[in-house]
Amino acid sequence: MSLAANLTMRLGAIMIVGFVLLQLGIVASLGYPDGGEAGRPYSLPRPSQLAAIVEAIEVQPPARRTQMIEAFDGALYTVRLAGAAPPPRRAAVGTALQRLGNGYRMQLGRPVRLDARRGPLGRWFGDRSGPGRLLALVRVTVALRGGGWLVIESRPSAGMRTYLRRRSILATAGGIVLILILLLAVRQTARPISRVAAGVRGFAAGHDTPDLPELGPRDVRELARAFNEMKGRIAGLMAERTRMLAAIAHDLRTYLTRLRLRAEFIDDEAQRRRAITDIGEMAMLVDDTMLFAALDSEHGGGADADEPMRRAPVDLLAAVVRLVAARREMGQTVMLSTPVDQRPADERLVVRAPPLALDRIFDNLVGNALRHGSQAEVRIEQAGRFARLIVADDGPGVPADQLERLAEPFHRLDPSRDRGAGAGAGLGLAIVRALTVQMGGTLHFGRAAIGGLAVEVRLPLA
Structure with missing residues (x-):
């Protein structure tokens, strides 16, 4: 999961980066001492302070000089005595360090050697005071009267380093605890947003999802409340549409029944047969429209009053064998390519589905295959x-750019063809997709090995 894909991770990363930048800014500010005579250049003593240190050490007998050094060695620089002058460093001394050395010589009235290592940032900073000096130390060497050398380096003394190390550990531990607390707070803040997202996805899958809990910050509560209101309005509109279609379908069935009775009085047998066929197709269209509207509005609540969508464990292969046998008894060319006889007795492909819904899916798929081809091949x-x-069927097939539109309601590849020429009303595959999605499955289209269209229904096993 990338940082940009999760709100909690993104906010946490922003706070962590901000915390790190803050710490770096603090370190940088501490590494930039004042560079003028009134300041403390490069964490070294001022010229007047160096003169006082040298004078205080020189007046002491050699036996007490070590104690005096220990008294001075407790600040942001290290003070020590050396029996011989340390070897000079080869790094070039820049203008700013030369000015500092001249200030020491003028204050002491004797030679003072000042050298420095070139730090890792010296290419950009040169010898300017800054964070680079923490790794590229400046060293001042002064010859003492009576023998010995005073060496001062621009790094904290041992005691100061121990103190700074402890402070750093405490600051790091405190920073980690603070970051964890902030991440927990961000997670608690973002959790209601995740609940809203989950509720939106649940509403897309089914309109009977419960309302979102109105928890969290005020803005998130307002968002959840607005979503609940929108969901209620949409569900109401869908239910009203279904009720309206049901009322229309009821009235249409009444008139279709009357037309069916009156068609019996047509003297011409051929015309009477065509009229009865048209009336039957109109009744089927009304039933398909009602079923699709109910599925689209309820998404799992039920198909219609005559076909309740109660799920039960179903052996898919056994059900398909039964349906294929029924089609063959009707004289239709439907082949089952699954080797049923070779299947172990204890092997069952059980799915949780309404049995009537499985029958409807099979009938629609086989009917569509036989409508556009001479045979249907079924495989499990x-x-x-x-x-x-x-x-699959052996018909003319479907262009690749039209496959994704096959399950659209009332979509027909050739609108110019009438229903008598073999084209349906465009609801068969739409109903198959609605039923499949309702059972937690997916619907796929492709080209069949026998040349026509192949429709795949994929259902989760129980």
């Missing part, structure tokens, strides 16, 4: 935790 397979029902 297992793919991991899913069962695959594949129905």
